Amino acid sequence: MANLEEPSSALTVTSSSNLSTESSSLPAAADAGNSLEVASLTRLSCNLDRLLIESDFDYSDAEIVVDGVAIGIHRCILAVRSRFFHELFTQESSPAGKLRYEMADLVPGGRIGKEAFRVFLGYLYTGKLRAPPPEAAICVDATCAHDACSPAVNFAVELMYASSAFQISELVSLFQRRLLNLVDKALAEDVITILLVAFRSKLGQLQNHCIQRVARSDLSSITLEKEIPAELANEIRSIRRNSQPREGDSLDADAIHAKRIGRIHRALDSDDVELVKLLLSESGISLDDAYALHYAAAYCDSKVVAEVLELGSADIDLKDGRGYTPLHVASMRREPAIIVSLLRKGASTMETTADGQNAVSICRRMTRAKDYYAKTVQGQESNKDRLCIDILEREMRRTPFAGDEAVTSPAVDDGLCSNLLYLENRVAFARLLFPSEAKLAMKIAQAETTSEFTGISASRSSSNLREVDLNETPTTQNKRLRSRMDALAKTVELGRRYFPHCSQVLDKFMEDDLPDLFYLQKGSADEQKIKRMRFCELREDVRRAFGKDKAECGRSGLSSSSSSSSSLKGDSKSKATRK
Incomplete structure (x- = not known):
């Protein structure tokens, strides 16, 4: 029995030692396998990225036109990455040449610029989200931190439109979080941009946050009526009414006054300045009471603005409830002809808003570096955003401190x-x-x-x-x-x-x-x-x-x-x- 047990004992020792050796080698093998997988995926990602950035590897079989530029795509990659593209491409028969799509047709509810679309494509091809190109996501205000200015907000909104429209759920979640962080830092006007993408993409959390922010802001009811869907505007008005209850008589008087002002604004929308004059005389409301010049600078063409100015009864530097002059409003719109009309009538470039912004700083904060520094081609129209800034800066140099003496508090803020x-x-x-x-x-x-x-x-x-x-x-x-x-x-x-x-x-x-x-x-x-x-x-x-x-x-x-x-x-x- 002893002789029989010795081999058995030896086998037992040998087996346990082999198991110990094998178990100790498992983590090393797993680590090696993981490293190989990571290296392989990284190499694959880099190789696919070359399809987008290197012209020598242009094997695209379709194009999407964005901002007038045709961007080559590979249908096999987009089809397996996005259900939207899979369904789109299955509807097409094999063409003789490249298929061609217009971005405006693919995403009719919102705008996606070519820089944002290239970043989005980069994610679909490589699985990596590139940083936005600085020239497309920062403004030209030297004092801006570029974390919540208009170009930064607009770029994030464009990527959200792309993520939602092309059904990439992980990017929708990512950009919803980013936009939630921007809501409290951005200008109220830019929050409207975020609200619209949340509404069209059915993002309830982001939409509710934007509604609360707009309701707390000083945006006028006219802005709500002109720029957002009626159901959202009604919800915002309801929140405002509940937070600021008023007496019945006051409410009726305000409703009558608002109705008369609304008629004047509709006459401006119709380009009928003669009707505006008639309504002013009948209602006893002045151009300044209706903030008619502010309204025209925001929503009417330059001809109507010039005709309202010719009436001669509007205060050129009147500030509305938000502390904005007509020139501030025109600077936000960035329409050169309207800015020039106001400046010719003596509008001051030195007037500031409640947060210390003048007309040129407003314009700069809303202008992309890409648009401002773009080369002007001889014989082609100059960039309107840059032209607005140049006009305002020239006017400021002409009257550098015209408005300083009118500042009520001379202390340095x-x-x-x-x-x-x-x-x-x-x-x-x-x-x-x-x-x-x-x-x-x-x-x-x-x-x-x-x-x-x-x-x-x-x-x-x-x-x-x-x-x-x-x-x-x-x-x-x-x-x-x-x-x-x-x-x-x-x-x-x-x-x-x-x-x-x-x-x-x-x-x-x-x-x-x-x-x-x-x-x-x-x-x-x-x-x-x-x-x-x-x-x-x-x-x-x-x-x-x-x-x-x-x-x-x-x-x-x-x-x-x-x-x-x-x-x-x-x-x-x-x-x-x-x-």
């Missing part, structure tokens, strides 16, 4: 201070990284003739009394600081126009790294070392960006100097080391 500090830091780093170009830009913008802003609190402290001009009135101080801000904003604008790639690098730096990197000498030795390394990375990013700008633009003027490449290797390095 926090918004002006924060904008100035941002611009000072932005220009300071531009001067550090490419000094000659920045100096030339500042010279053109006449920034060197204004005094540097170091902060209101610092200038008012007791330790800096020798630097404070005790004879300077608040109004004079306000003029001085606004002059500095205008000059710095112009400097940044010139940099964006002539060095777009460099400006993108600086924008990202100002957003991500400025608080930690601005003071290189602060912190421990290891922290300072990390900051210097990050600064060197920034310097290399700017050097490469400068090379792109110089190669692509080939312009004279600001780009004629080559100090960036030399300064990045010399001056900036020594400055970073000293710090």
